[in-house]
Amino acid sequence: MIAEKIKLAVPVLPGIDPEDHIAEWVADHVHGLLPDPCEEAAGHAKAAEDTAAVIEDPASLLPRTARELVPRAAGRALGLISEE
Incomplete structure (x- = not known):
């Protein structure tokens, strides 16, 4: 595309x-x-405090991942930040 x-x-x-x-x-x-949102969500789900929240409400992880992912993805795409 x-x-x-x-x-x-x-x-x-x-x-x-x-x-x-x-x-x-x-x-x-x-x-x-651009980062892979599935990898990012999987990385977040591995944290101990997120595991309980995901079990209770699996859709709760998506908005939180998106809030963290969008600024970083936009910054990388625009060349404002680079991967260390």
């Missing part, structure tokens, strides 16, 4: 790169910057 959006944003790209190597490379790079 990212590669298709890139081709729409840069209309000359299909003429320059008909095999979509550039769009795919950019998409892979952007995808690599």
Whole structure:
């Protein structure tokens, strides 16, 4: 989906790169910057205090994970923060 959006944003790209190597490379790079929300939620669920909350209400972990994930993902995508 990212590669298709890139081709729409840069209309000359299909003429320059008909095999979509550039769009795919950019998409892979952007995808690599964004954290996986499933991995983040799994990491949170491993904490002892979260385990009881997840057992009682499994959906409660999702909003908390999203609140922590969105600022970090946006910062990484915009180049404001980097992975240590």
